[in-house]
Amino acid sequence: MECRTGCGACCIAPSxxxxxxxxxxxxxxxxxxxxxxxxxxxxxxxxxxxxxxxLSFQPCPDVCGATNQKAMENLITLEQLT
Known part of the structure; x- marks a missing residue:
């Protein structure tokens, strides 16, 4: 999967x-x-x-979903679980 230009969820949601x-x-x-x-x-x-x-973060459908909003939701959930 290619990173969605302008998403930014991985630069906001996780610590x-x-x-x-x-x-x-x-x-x-x-x-x-x-x-x-x-x-x-x-x-x-x-x-x-x-x-x-x-550098090591690789976008994938399970994490990034189909939209920027879904990526944010998924990454927030993953952050809360860790």
Whole structure:
């Protein structure tokens, strides 16, 4: 599955405990990553400073669903379960 351009759910819903440029302590769940632009695109995409956890995330139908809203719902649920 290809990532839906402008979704951004994976940059908002989950917590990230590793360093993010501009967010040295990571980010809590539900907080928009500082590196997510106004069009919900990652400003670090393709750059070496992009966190490893972000690099390793692979979109899939079970997580991302058919819509951006479903992706957000699924990722919120997964975050709450972990």
């Amino acid at each position: 990230i405990s590793s360093f993010i440029p501009g967010m040295p302590d990571g980010k809590p769940a539900g907080v928009r990553c500082i590196q997510l632009n106004d069009n919900n695109l990652c400003k670090l995409f393709g750059k070496p400073e992009r966190p490893k956890v972000c």
